[in-house]
Amino acid sequence: MTNAYRQAQDKDSNKDSDTLLLLYSVAFQGRVYLPVPAAEAIINGPQSLTINNNNDHEGSLRSASPKVHKFSVFEELLLSFSVQANVKVICDNKVGGDTISTVHGLRVISMAWVILGHTCITTFKYSDNMEYRKVVEKKFLFQTITNGAFSVDTFFFMGGLLVSFLYFRTNAKGDLNKLTQGTRGIVAGGLKFIGLLMYRFCRLTAPYMFVLGVVQVTMKWFHSNSVFEPPTADHYNCPNYWWRNFLYINTLFPVDQMCMIWSWYVADDTQFYVIGAVILVLATNHFKIATFLMTTLLLSSWLTTGYIALINNHMPSSDDPLALFDKIYDKPWTRLGPYFIGMSVGYFLFKTDCKIKMSKTTICVGWLLSSACLLSLLYGLYEAELSPIMAAAYSSLSHSLWALALSWIVVACSTGYGGYVNSILSAPILYPISRITYCAYLLHPLIIRLTAMNLDSPFHLGKYTMMITFLGVLVLSYVLSFIISVSFEAPIVTMLKILSPKKRKCIQ
Structure with missing residues (x-):
C-alpha cells in the first residue's frame, strides 16, 4: 500500500x-x-x-x-468509536496472513472450559447439598473440572506462541525499524521494548479497569443487600488495592488482598509478556544469549515449583486444585513453562514459514503421542496415589507437558497436517467468538456471582441444574463481552493502529 x-x-x-x-x-x-x-x-x-x-x-x-x-489523525481517532465499524471488525470471518488460525479454536474451547470450572466452584459454595459434591468428585469425568487449570496453560501457551511468531515476522519485514528511527544497539532495543510494552498496556487496560469498577460497585452492593456473603472481599480489596491490578503486579501479593481474584491470569500473562519481550528483543542480535536466558528461566521455574510442592506435601491427585493457590497456582515463577514453550513454537513456525514435510509415520506418531499426553494429564491420576517425589515432579512438569502436547497440534495444523482437527479449530464461525475472549474472561466470574447472589436460597446441586447454569453463564458472558469489546477493546486496538509509526508514515 x-x-x-x-x-x-x-x-x-x-x-x-x-x-x-x-x-x-x-x-x-x-x-x-x-x-x-x-x-x-x-x-x-x-x-x-x-x-x-x-x-x-x-x-x-x-x-x-x-x-x-x-482523514486527519483526529478524524480517524473519532471513527475508532464507530459501533458499526467495530462490529464489522469483530464479526469478520477472515483472518490476516500473519495469524495462526488454529489458536482461534483453542481459545474458544479453553474459554468454555474456564467458565465451566468457575461455574462449578461458585455454585458449590452456594449450595445446600454439599455432600453431592463429594459424590460427583469421585466420578471419572469430573477430572475434567478438577484439572481445569490446564485450560489456563493453553492460554499461556497461545500467548507466547503469538508474541514470538508475530514479533519475528514483523521484525523480518522491517516494520519495527519505524520504532527505532535509525538508532542501533541498546537504544534501538530499548525503543522496541518500550513500544511492545506500551501497546500491551494500552490494549488490555481499558476493558480491564472498566470491569474492575463494575466488580467493586456490585460486590459492595451485594455485601450489604444479599443473603449471602461475597465469595471474596472485593468490596474491600478493590478500593484499596486496585492499583496493583492497574500495574499488573497483584499476583506478587497475598491472595487475600487480591481484587478480582481471577485477574491473576492477566497479571501473570503480562509479566510473562514483559520477560518475553526482553528475550525477543535480545534475540534479534544475540540469539544464543536469549536462548540461554530462556532455558535458564525455564529450568528455574521447574525446580522452584517442584521444591514448593515437595515441602508443602502437595498431592495433585487428591488435593483441591486451588489448595496451594497462594504458593503455586497463581505465582508467575511456577506457571512460566507453557509461555516459553509457546514462544519456542512461534519461532519454529517463523523459521520454517509454516512449511514442513513429514512422513505419514511421523504424522501418525505425533498425533498419537499428543493425544496420549493430553488424556493422561487429564485423567491419568484418577484414584492414583503418588509418592512425594513423584507428586512434586508432576506439579512441576505437567503444565509444560500440556503445552508440548499442544505444540504438535498447532504445528501440524499450521503446516497442512491437521485434517479434520484443523478444520474444526480454524472454522471461520469461531473467529468472532475468539476475538471477544479477553472480555469474556474478565466478565464471566461476575456473571456467575450475580447469578448466585441474587438468589434468596442456596442452589440445590444436580447435573441438570449445573448444565443449565453453565450454558446460561456462557451465553450471557459472551453477549455482554461483545458489548464491552465494541465499546472499549476494539476502539483502543484501532487507535493503536492509527497511531503506530508505520501507519503515520503511510498517511503523512
Missing part, C-alpha cells in the same frame, strides 16, 4: 493525475483500519465528483474522477 501511495505522489504532476489519484484512493482505502464503505470513507458521494475541463480546446470533457478525502 505504501508503494502505491508513493507512486501517486511522484507522478502527481503528470497529465494522467486524475487516474493516478483514483488509484491512490484505492491504495489509501486499504490502509484505513476501519472497514468503512468506500463511499463513506474515501469518496464523499456524488457531490465530490468534479469535471476536468482542462482540454476544452479539444472539444471534449475528461471523465469525472472522485475527490479523495484524507
